[in-house]
Amino acid sequence: MRRTAVGALLALVLAVLTACTNAPVVAPAPEPVAPAPERTATRIVVGVDDLGAGFNPHLLADRSPVTQALSTLVLPSVFRPDAEGTLRLDTTIATSAEVVATSPFTVSYELNVQASWSSNSPIAAEDFVYLWEQMRSTPGTVDGEGYRHITDVRSRAGGKAVDVVFDQAYPQWQYLFTGLLPAHILKDAPGSWTGATAGGLPASGGPFRVVGVDRGRGEVVLARNDLYWATPATLDQIVLRRLDATQLAEALRVGDVDVAMPTADTDVATALAAYQTRPAxxxxxxxxxxxxxxxxxxxxxxxxxxxxxxxxxxxxxxxxxxxxxxxxxxxxxxxxxxxxxxxxxxxxxxxxxxxxxxxxxxxxxxxxxxxxxxxxxxxxxxxxxxxxxxxxxxxxxxxxxxxxxxxxxxxxxxxxxxxxxxxxxxxxxxxxxxxxxxxxxxxxxxxxxxxxxxxxxxxxxxxxxxxxxxxxxxxxxxxxxxxxxxxxxxxxxxxxxxxxxxxxxxxxxxxxxxxxxxxxxxxxxxxxxxxxxxxxxxxxxxxxxxxxxxxxxxxxxxQTSLLVSTPAGSAATGFGAGPLVTGPLTGAQRWVSPGS
The missing domain is CATH 3.10.105.10 (Dipeptide-binding Protein; Domain 3)
Incomplete structure (x- = not known):
């Protein structure tokens, strides 16, 4: 009987222990986590008085401050002027460019293997060929003389190296092949050279890309090119907004516009008398x-x-x-x-x-x-x-x-x-x-x-x-x-x-x-x-x-522009005239948002 009592007691203890082991474990309630604040897009709004006829920087008809800005920030160039206006090799596009022969006069370009259009196509020899062919054969172009002295544009290294052959020595060769355009898109596009760029630029090879052109509202919107292989732009957007003198003065006053570059004339100067302005x-x-x-x-x-x-x-x-x-x-x-x-x-x-x-x-x-x-x-x-x-x-x-x-x-x-x-x-x-x-x-x-x-x-x-x-x-x-x-x-x-x-x-x-x-x-x-x-x-x-x-x-x-900015806009951009050929938006990839 003693053994039976002990056995029963052990069975009871085991049952209790088993019940405790199988009981669900209740974890303590987690601490509440505050939601991450939504990131506010950073942008600068630039006031202009006209969007221009189109955006091809090589066409006389399209000459405008807006086209100049787009060429500077969106299109690739082998050489660019520095702050003093001296041409410098843009190594984001070409790692080297030099004269390699004098008879015939030949310039060789080694292109950056990372350089590509926002369409994911490489910036390559075909873009050089396309620009050369258009500049020598299409009426109404800007500065076509140098391209007329080119007799051949040869591709090598899978299109990532280019040899340009001239009919004679051409000392000004560094001024050529600026504002390259995406040949893989434009060469077969309706209107190509003229029509396909009237409503924007179809691809980017720079820190920004054109994401919208609304002529009715008078806006061109640039966004950071997320496929840019070099240092990315600081801003998310740059908006070029068309405003007349009265609208511009009010937009600057309420902070809707940060900097502006309207045409310098009497009406504009009068409307902006409350601001410090300078001609460019x-x-x-x-x-x-x-x-x-x-x-x-x-x-x-x-x-x-x-x-x-x-x-x-x-x-x-x-x-x-x-x-x-x-x-x-x-x-x-x-x-x-x-x-x-x-x-x-x-x-x-x-x-x-x-x-x-x-x-x-x-x-x-x-x-x-x-x-x-x-x-x-x-x-x-x-x-x-x-x-x-x-x-x-x-x-x-x-x-x-x-x-x-x-x-x-x-x-x-x-x-x-x-x-x-x-x-x-x-x-x-x-x-x-x-x-x-x-x-x-x-x-x-x-x-x-x-x-x-x-x-x-x-x-x-x-x-x-x-x-x-x-x-x-x-x-x-x-x-x-x-x-x-x-x-x-x-x-x-x-x-x-x-x-x-x-x-x-x-x-x-x-x-x-x-x-x-x-x-x-x-x-x-x-x-x-x-x-x-x-x-x-x-x-x-x-x-x-x-x-x-x-x-x-x-x-x-x-013509001259009248440069004006709010104090915050000036501090964020360092807005100035820039080199003559690249204009006031030179270096805008380094601008920051006002107040940041």
Whole structure:
């Protein structure tokens, strides 16, 4: 019985222990964890007064501060200017670039193996080939002279090394292959060179990428390029926002805009009087290009007579009072070494009478200039999207009409004006609302197979009062208001703007300058300047004198921006003019958000 009692007791103890072991373990409640705060996107808003016609930095029609900013922050360049304007190799794009042979003159580029477009395609030799082919064969480009001296672009190392061969020694080769464009996207895109960049840039090879262009709202949005292989941008976004003077002043006051670079003029300066502002010259001179290959202005005496009519200083004062008067064909007023080279050019009524009379014109009873019984009538044109240019065209027309010259003012798409011989006779828009971006005609890079006869231009197509005309009507412009790029070496620039492109086997019909000017006797001097390591000042002076005598164009002014920022915006960005060719957004990848 004793054994039975002990056994029962042991069984009871084991049962109790087993029950305790199988009991669920209750863990203590965890400490409450506060949710992580949401990260606020960092951005800078930059005020501008215009978005421009498009965003290809190699097209005259697209010249604008916004296009310059996008080229600086989005597109890859082999060389870039430092703070002093000296070109430096951008090793994020090319690890080396050097002359490797002199006969033939050859430059070899070793590309950074990490460099790639935001589409994941490598930045490679095909991008060099695409830019070279477009620059030598497409009308309306900027500084094409250097590319015309290239005879071959060879790829090696799977496209990550490039050999560029020239027809002769070309000391200014470091200025080439800036603003590379994504060939793998553009070469087969509708509109390619012109149309495919009108609404943005399709891929990035820099610290930022274009994520939105809203012309209705007036905004271009850049976002950090997360696929950028070098040091990433600090900001999440940069927004370029179009505002007029009154809107800009209010936006700065309430903190909606951090920095701004509107065109310097009286209204803007007045609206921003409460802020500290400073001017910053732009890399563009506004010219009146005088058509030298067709129509009444093909006679140099008529070109000289037109110049004798016009008061260039009055045009500048009326349209762009904050701009710098330009009196040279080469350097811009803001550039070191600039010297006015203008001879006695207008207004000079006595010279007008003499020159038009020598050209065979007489005064009618009404005071109009006529050739026989045909009144002298010219077409003045400006790109529709370029608001200042349109105002220049109207001011020119008013002065010419007052001198007895009939005038028609047209405003075709800017891309057409810079590339076509005949342009749509579209009247200028008479409204203060933002000008919509016209769609370039399908033949924006083609010239008509046959030029219109001179008689066709004697009938007005679009009057200065902007009367409606059929959309199919086209005209040849006699006076074109066009931008001229400045900031590069003067020799290639003069040859690009006023030279005669020579036919080659691959480009048998190279595009002429927009005004059709070509003076065979001047060509050797232009070539000598373009291929000189150091241009001869005496030869530059000779070329300037010939150009003032021939008048392929009339320089008007170099526009300037008015830089302004809030105190917080200034501290966050160090906003300044930057080098002339890269502009105020140079270094924006290092900007921080205000207050950070």
């Amino acid at each position: 010259p732009r890399a563009t001179v506004t010219d009146l290009v005088l058509r030298a290959d067709y129509g009444p202005l093909a006679d140099v005496r008529v070109r000289q007579g037109i110049a004798a009519v016009l008061d260039r200083e009055r045009i500048r004062a009326e349209v762009a009072p904050g701009a710098l008067r330009a009196d040279a064909f080469g350097l811009a007023p803001s550039q070191p070494g600039y010297v006015p080279t203008a001879t006695a050019v207008g207004p000079d009524p006595a010279a007008v009478e003499r020159l038009f009379t020598e050209a065979g014109y007489t005064r009618s009873a009404s005071g109009a200039w006529v050739l026989g019984t045909t009144p002298l009538r010219i077409v003045v044109a400006a790109g529709a999207e370029r608001v200042t240019d349109v105002e220049v065209a109207k001011a020119v027309a008013a002065q010419l009409e007052a001198a007895g010259i009939g005038v028609d003012v047209v405003a075709p798409p800017a891309a057409d004006l810079a590339s076509l011989r005949a342009v749509p006779a579209t009247p200028p828009v008479t409204t203060t609302a933002p000008v919509p971006t016209p769609v370039p005609t399908p033949t924006a890079t083609q010239a008509p197979t046959q030029a219109p006869t001179p008689a066709a231009t004697s009938t007005p197509t679009v009057s200065a009062s902007a009367s409606a005309q059929p959309a199919s009507t086209t005209v040849r412009a006699d006076v074109l208001v066009l931008p001229r790029a400045v900031g590069g070496p003067i020799g290639p620039q003069l040859a690009s703007d006023y030279g005669c492109p020579e036919p080659t086997v691959t480009v048998p019909d190279p595009p002429a300058a927009p005004g059709g000017f070509c003076l065979a006797t001047l060509q050797p001097d232009l070539e000598a300047l373009a291929t000189a390591a150091v241009p001869d000042p005496a030869l530059i002076g000779t070329v300037e004198r010939v150009l003032w005598a021939q008048l392929p164009a009339l320089p008007l002014f170099q």
